[in-house]
Amino acid sequence: MSRFLVRRDFFRVALGVAVLGAVPTLTACAGSSASTAASPSGAPSAPPAAAEPFETWLAALRVEARGRGISNRTLDRALANIHPNRRVIELDRRQPEFTSTFWGYFDSAASDQRVADGRAMLEQHSSLLTAVARDTGVPAHVLVAFWGLETNYGRNMGGFNVIEALATLAWEGRRGAFFRQELLTALTIVEEGHIAPEAMDGSWAGAMGHMQFMPSTFVGYATDRNGDGRKDIWGSLPDAFGSAGRFLAAMGWHSDELWGRQVRLPAGFDYAQSDLDLRKSLAEWAALGLRRADGGALPVVAGMTASLLLPAGHEGPAFLVYDNFRVIMRWNNSSFYALAIGHLSDRIAGHGDLVGTFDHTPHPLRRTEVEAMQGLLNRLGYDAGPVDGLVGPSTRAAIRGFQAAQGLPADGYADPALYARLRRAAGMAN
Incomplete structure (x- = not known):
């Protein structure tokens, strides 16, 4: 498992230095396939302080689940032999020693290998991706970028049983109410026959399938694109891509706009204007001297607004980000993640790397x-x-x-x- 994926799981929980604003996200506080970095241990864990016995807690959960229409047959099958998973608790409680840095994240997320693999996947699944893009308005190369960053193109979908992981997190109590609802929703997914409980694998925090949907996101946006009667985001690429496109479209993806672009700033620019919460029209940014990264004139589209980001400070690259960037942040509320998705998608589509020479050495703070x-x-x-x-x-x-x-x-x-x-x-x- 790559070091990038290990760090990303904690990055998505803590959000670190990349937090910009507060919007609902697809994965909520979940991690993704990074969880497979450590071998899941189903061995019972010592209970958290003041926690009720797991068996007592589980019995009460069964009563609540039955009240939601989940059958005893499903509950018997899904909850048989589950125990608090000590590795899940360790991962949930762990806080990274260092804050994430832009270059440390970005260079791994949009690596040359991930780009090459993405271009190969774009070609291999071109017919399906073109059809999903036509139906949802989300470009094929963008869908592939999400796939690549979430699970390394389906290679790392997580090695934890989602029912047990969510039960552990719900019982542990630190964010119990949130994870209890996700667990009940996961049981509903099993009840509806979309997947067998023993096959419902995902991250330590319950994110599932090729695109790492949380159960609540699955219920809202998963789709049965291949028409087999199941919404199978684990084994069906039509369902996985269709579900991702449906989510992004529902969040407001503009099919006729980019996510953003790298730009060049003029000498003497006031860097205090680099803030996601500060929006200006493209005409205003152009009037301030911003140009395309290659030196060309900044395209101006009436009605479009953008924000300027300097994720590595004034000595790093500058990006103008548009509304679609904010849609990406509805998936994962991290500016680093959104920039990585945007740049990776551009490179998968055939565009080049960042323009300019930068010091990529990470300088993290504890x-x-x-x-x-x-x-x-x-x-x-x-x-x-x-x-x-x-x-x-x-x-x-x-x-x-x-x-x-x-x-x-x-x-x-x-x-x-x-x-x-x-x-x-x-x-x-x-």
Whole structure:
């Protein structure tokens, strides 16, 4: 299992430095195929503090499930011999030591191998993908990019039994209400005959199939495209691609628009304007001197708005992102993920790599360093919000204020150099 997939599972739970805004996502707090990185252990785990016995909890769940019309036959089959899975609990409680960095994520997510595999899959399944694109308005290369990033083109769909994983998370209690509903929904999927419970495999957090749908997303958007009477997102590519296209279309995908593009900024640009929450018309961005990455004029479409992102700070690439970028974030609420999907889809479609020469060396901060940085910003009079170890909108705004006061480019980018600068400003030794 690749290191990228291992890290992505935790990335999607914690969201780390890439959190921008708060919108509903397809996978909610779930991870995906990364969960197969560690061998699932079905051995009973020591119960969390103050948890009721698992058997008592499970008996109450059965009563609730019966009240929802799930048969004893399904419950007997689905819940037989399940136990709290200690590996699921470990993964759920684990917090990464370091925050995610753009280059550390992006270079692996949109690697040359993933691009080459995606182009091969686009050709191999061209007839099916063309038909799904026609029916949903979501381009074939975009669907393939989601497939590649979610499960490495179906190679890594997860090695945990979804019923047991969800039962473990629901019983554990940390996010019990959410996972209890997902478990009941998963049991409904089994009751309806879409898959046998022992074949319902997925990630440690319950994401399933080629596209890693959570059970609630399955119920809302899965489709039986091949007409066999089952919505089989595990074994049927027509169903998997059709379901993904249906979800993205429902979230507002614009078939006649790009997700965004890399752009070139003029000298002296005010980097404080790089913020997902700041939207301007394409005409306004063009008037500020933004051009295509190759130097050509920025295409201007009446009525379209865009935001500017600098995911690696002012020394990294700049992207204008459109409404379809926000649709991608309805799938996974991470700007890094959305940029990776956009760029991977472009390259699968035959476009080139990023324009420009950049230092791709990741410069991660420890979570404890982010917490210390937030404390220093607050102490120096820049409101970074709660000290939580996550570089969200409030922290980035505080960083911009500090950078401006120090005569630095106000790009809101957190890295070890900024942390050292903050420590010096606060009179602390580095």
